Amino acid sequence: MAVFTAVTEHELAQWMRHYDLGDVVDFRGIASGIENSNFFLTTTRGEYVLTIFEKLTSAQLPFYLDLMRHLASHRVPVPDPIPRDDGALFGMLHGKPTAIVTKLEGAAQLAPTTEHCAEVGHMLARMHLAGRDFPHHQPNLRSLPWWQETVPSVLPFLSEAERELLSSELAHQHAFFGSSDYAALPEGPCHCDLFRDNVLFAHADPATGHEVRLGGFFDFYFAGCDKWLFDVAVTVNDWCSDLATGHLDAARVEALLRAYQTVRPFTQEERRHWSDMLRAGAYRFWVSRLYDFHMPRAAEMLKPHDPTHFERILRERLNGSALPGVPTCN
Template sequence: MAVFTPVTTAELGDWLQDFDLGDVVEFRGIQSGIENSNFFLTTTHGEFVLTIFENLTATQLPFYLDLMRHLASHRVPVPDPMPRRDGSLFGMLKGKPASIVTKLEGAPELAPTPAHCIEVGQMLARLHLAGRDFPQHQPNLRSLPWWQEKAPAIVEFLSREQRALFDAELAHQGAFFGSADYASLPGGPCHCDLFRDNVLFAPGREHARLGGFFDFYFAGVDKWLFDVAVTVNDWCIDLATGVLDHARVDALLRAYQTVRPFTPAEERHWNDMLRAGAMRFWVSRLYDFYRPREAEMLKAHDPGHFERILRERVKSASSLHS
C-alpha cells in the first residue's frame, strides 16, 4: 500500500462527483505495502479507503471487488466496495482503475497470541465456505506459473547456496502441483495474503475481537490449504527465525477445522503447502527487492525472511522422512 500515483485533493474532489459519498474532509496516503496506491479517505458520509491499482487491469478488477461484496453479504467482515452513481464498483483516476471501500474498525495485531489465531482460523474457514457459490473465477496470479516466469529475473542475484535452494524448491513444487493428490485438494476463492497487517482487531469488553480481513487484491481461486499455509507462515512463527510456534499453529488449525475439517490429502500435504506458501513470498520479495518499481513511499520487504521460513519448512520435511 505504497503511493505510486499521487493524487491532489482537488483531483480527488472532482473524481468523487461520480459517487454519493459527500465532500472530502481528510485525505492521506498509506505508507505500508508495496503493490497499489492507497489512501485513507474521510468524507462527510464516513471513513473509507481509496485504492489506485497499479498492476491490476480494469478487466481483472471486478473479480476482487465483487468477491469482497459477496463475502460482505455473507457476513464475513471485509471492506465493502462503494458503488458509483452508474452502479459500477470502480472508475478511472489518473488513468488507472480505482475504487473506494469501507474502512474496517480496529488495528493490526502484530504480536498475536493463540486467542488471536483462533479468531483468524475460524473466520478464514468461514470465508472459504462463503466463497463456494461465488460465480466468478480468476486463478491466484502469484502461484507456480508466476514463480516460474519470474525465476530468470531473480536467480542472477542469488548466491550458490540460495540458487540451490531456489531451484530445488521450484522443482519440488512443480512435482507437487502436478500430482493427483494436489488436484484432489478442495479449493475456491482465497485471500492468498492474510498476513498480520491485513487483519484488524477492535477492542472488546473482555478481549480484542476480530474487526475484519482486508487487502484482497492478491485474492484468487486456489487450494484452501494454500491460504491456510500462507496464514500460518505469518501468524504462527517466531519472526526472527521462521520457526513455527506450535501453540499458535495448533490454535489456528483447530479453530479452522471446527468450521471446515481438513481432508486426508490435506493432512498428508500440509508441509508441502507450508513450503509452497514460503516459496511464493520468497519469490515475490526477491523480485520486488532486485527489480523494484519507483514509488513515493516504498520500502521493499526483506527477502531473507521467507528464505529462512522456507529453509525451516524444508528442514521439517526432512525430519519427517528421516
C-alpha cells in the same frame, strides 16, 4: 499500499462527484505495502479507503471487488466496495482503475497470541465456505506459472546456495502441483496474502467475555481461486512464525488450525500434504520479495520487504520433522 500515483485536492474533488459520500474531510496516503496507491479517505458520511490500482487492469479488477461484495453479503467482515452513481464499483483516475471501499474497524495485531490466531483461523474457514457459491473464477496469479516465469529473472542476483534452493524447491513444487493428491485438494476463492498487517482487531466487547474481537480481513488484491490449504499455509507461515528465526510456534499453530477445523475439517489429502503446502506458501513470498527487492519500482513511501525472511522460513519448513502436525478435531 505505497503511493505511486499522487492525487491533488482538485482531482479528488472532481472524481468524488461520481459518489454520494458527502464532502471530503481528510485525505492521506498509506505508507505500508508495495503494490497499489492507497489513501485513507474521510468524508462527512464516514471513513473509507481509496485505492488506485497500479498493476491490475480494468478487466481483472471486477473479480476482486465482486468477491469482497460477495463475502460482505455473507457476513464475512471485509471492505465493501462503494458503487458510483452509475452503479459501477470502480472508475478511472489518472488513467488507472480506482475504487473506494468501506474502512474496517480496529488495528493490526503484529504480536499475535493464540487467541488472535484462533480468531483468524475460524474466520478464514468461514470465508472459504462463504466463497463456494461465488460465480466468478480467476486463478491465483502468483502461483506456479508466475514462479516459473519469475525465478529466472532473479537468479543472477543470488548466491550459489540461494540459487540451488530456489531451483530445487521449484522442481519439488512442480511435481507436487502435478500430482493426483494435489488435484484432489478442495479449492475456491482464497485471500492468498492473509498476513498480520492484513487483519484488524477491534476493541473487545465486555458483554461477550472475549478479550479479542476480529475486526476484519482486508487487501484482497492478491486473491484468487486456489487450494484452501494454500491459504491456510500462507496464514500460518506469518501468524505462527517467530519473525527472527522463522520457527513455528506450536501453540499458535494448534490454535489456528483447531479453530479453522471447527468450521471446515481438513481432508486426508490435506493432512498428508501439510508440509508441502507450508513450503509452497513460503516459496511464493520468497520469490515475490526477491523480485521486488532486486527490481524495485519508484514510489513515494515505498519500502520493499526483506526477502531473507522467507528464505529462512522455507529452510525451516524443509525440516519437516520440526513442524507441528495438523491437530485432529474431536
